[in-house]
Amino acid sequence: MSGSRRSNHRRKPDWLKMRPPSGQRFTEIKRELRDRNLHTVCEEANCPNLGECWSGRDGPGTATFMLMGDRCSRGCNFCDVQTGGMEALDPDEPANVAEAVVEIGLDYVVLTSVDRDDLPDQGAGHFAETIRAIKERDSSILVEVLIPDFQGEPDLVREIIDARPDVIAHNIETVERLQWPVRDRRAGYEQSLSVLEQVQRESDIYTKTSIMLGLGEYAHEVYQTLSDLREADVDVVTLGQYLQPSRSHLDVYDYVHPDAFETWQRVAEEELGFLYCASGPMVRSSYKAGELFVDALVREGRSVEEARQAARAAD
Template sequence: MQESSLEKPDWLKIRPPKTDKFQYVRNIINELGLNTICTSSKCPNYFECWDGGTVTFMILGNVCTRHCRFCSVIHGKRGEKVDPTEPERLAEAVKRLGLNYAVITSVSRDDLDDHGSQHYVDCIKTIRSSLPGVRIEVVIPDFGGRADLLLKVINAGPDVITHNLETVESLTPVIRDRRAGYYKSLDLLKNVKRFEPGIVTKSSVLLGLGENIEEIKETIKHLHESRVNILTMGQYLKPGKDCYPVQTYVSPDVFQSLKDFADSLDFSYVASGPFVRSSYRSAGYFFEEVLRKGIRGM
């Protein structure tokens, strides 16, 4: 699909960092040899997040074995060698940054027998043992649809499990890798609650890929039926020249309307706006909203 001659609206201006905190975060990430989804995916919020002292770590290397058209992370048939020291370096970064809420995502690792699930477990347990007061959110791939691998991660005891649906059903074969699936992702989210109802679940949808309003509402309903607690919706912004073209810039008013619709379904929390992403201000969602109000939408 050819990119239309869309001009970015005023509400999509990115603000540069304002304090020395940004450089401090970058220095720690570089010193400890860690990857972040913030930089690997060219997230538009990473200046703001790092300036505020927060970061989303990306484990299992910097090469993804899937090729989703909305994502600029490097992809290949095989990922990088799994580094057994990464959990300790990750915990050290969480400690140095003074985080009370750690967000961990990863590349997909279809080349590994366990899809990287044990490494997730090792990272969770290492942070838990050295920093027991830290809340942990893991943003996980689908692990090839294997419920046994999902259960391993659940049993490690994260506070939040996030798996992103990314787009509506009709666009899933176009936007996501062929090994992904709309209902495969919904089934994973359902299985989290089936195995452990007390874990908070979250999912995210990108808008502006060519979906219509009714499709978005249907997707929101499907996520609610899958007992997802937290829903985030944001504007897709093409992160690289080979990525899928933006089809529409969704106005803040439409984002608010969709939030109102989702709120009517009684999710625990809904974040909806042009710059919202899955991990954007995650600690705020969890501490200020979910813990205060309790888990709903179940």
Template sequence: MSRARKPDWLKMRPPSGRRFTEIKQILRDYDLHTVCEEANCPNLGECWSGSDNAPGGGTGTGPGTATIMLMGDRCSRGCNFCDVQTGGMDPLDEDEPENVARAIAEIGLDYVVLTSVDRDDLPDQGAGHFARTIRAIKSRQPETLVEALIPDFQGEPELVQKIIAAEPDVIAHNVETVERLQWPVRDRRANYEQSLSVLEQVSESSDSYAKTSLMLGVGEYDHEIYQTPGDLREIGVDVVTFGQYLQPSRSHLEVSNHVHPDAFSVWQRVAEEEFDFLYCASGPLVRSSYRAGELFVEAILRDGESVDAARKAARAGEAQ
């Protein structure tokens, strides 16, 4: 099986720099995993180094961004796009919530993204562990903004409520792709309606921003892409990101096509102007926890606005 050759706009610089090295060492000291490394994210060097080349407007003066992956480096599911290993689950590390909080304080992050592997093997699928980590961070550094990028928890409302009760600033859950392609892109235990139900619960019963992400280039049609933000806005999702799927290895799902940057710009306009998302980050190298979305949310939350106030302000601006 051959891998599609990448166009020039997907060329990436290798990770480097003092800040990158510092963050990597601190994470190793606390025995923590990041999705940046486990999923071979193309923006690892940029985000960890606080690069000034960020399309979302990074200045290069910030502390950098890392997405911490909780509950181990092995997942109970086997999505065909993902490079995280499957099976052979380890017991939870009960010290992880506090270790994460300590590492974030030592790194100096004022915005952190927490995500996790799926843990269908656990009675609560890891929701309690995830919530404890959020609370540990907020207890140690109340000013730190926390984005929780959560699994679907098999659509069980009481588990989603555990995350909501921990009061992260943003709750994200990725639909990943259009409705028709949920399989073969995602594990068969995941599905479009289940993911929408999670996001709807976040938007209806929490004070957190609701956020999701789609990969393009897996065989979707334009009309299917257009339908998806409509479905998301109907249930109250605030922020959406679009990025290019990149095949991690020859054993993973093949890339159907490389979407041109101009097309990503079109989808950003569609999301923001036609569907009234508060914000959309869209580009070939954008990922769900990409810093462009973080910068937007941080700007609003640092101004002291509530989610409802930010939504009302955005609507007022669009109506003028």
């Protein structure tokens, strides 16, 4: 661990300063989402990069659409999304998301969702329908999906694979020792690894995952987690600082210095062989630099190193 336990009410370090959302592009995207009654994880999870991504400072604005409502069937102690009170799926949501993506002018879109353990297929079919709706309207749009674990059921993961997104992400979230109490007990380290392994085993789709730091993990545990992910052939990994959404959520154990994040980036790419690693205090699983890497790799056909340089130039 990088420090002793500290009060989560102390002043955040300077490297965690955030830009407030602003700009015409931000306003346009927000209006389009509200008009279509759509949700984004950018807002629901209080993402610190919302202003940068929606404002489109370095190109077209990006947004991560959250499917199947704004209430989750699970109660992870790090997440700000509301739990319980599940509602019926909106059958028009896949079409509405696809139309919004085209109207906003996105060429790379991320789809994620709340967990829907209450549904017979846990929402896999709705996810797949949304992917296909976007691709049918414009096949050139790259689609990344950040999926739940679907309780590790292979047939449900396969339904996502068959819809042919360009990237399938599923977050391991933290090291094995801290899975509980960080995550809901229906989630788990081995279960998440099995989802990522299945995608690699059954498809040629890029895989991606994310790890939060600052929850009390030891350095050797982070290294072991990265090693396990590479053993599962995960292509892209992101590492970011955990920030407490409210006083009812887990405390921040430590604010990890940017130098440590840079070290983990070098370890991930140069030692362990990930195709790309975005690592920094403000990095999140849906992160613009990571999306630019995939865009350069898939759409532009660049080499891995060229795609890395393109992503970091815009980071």
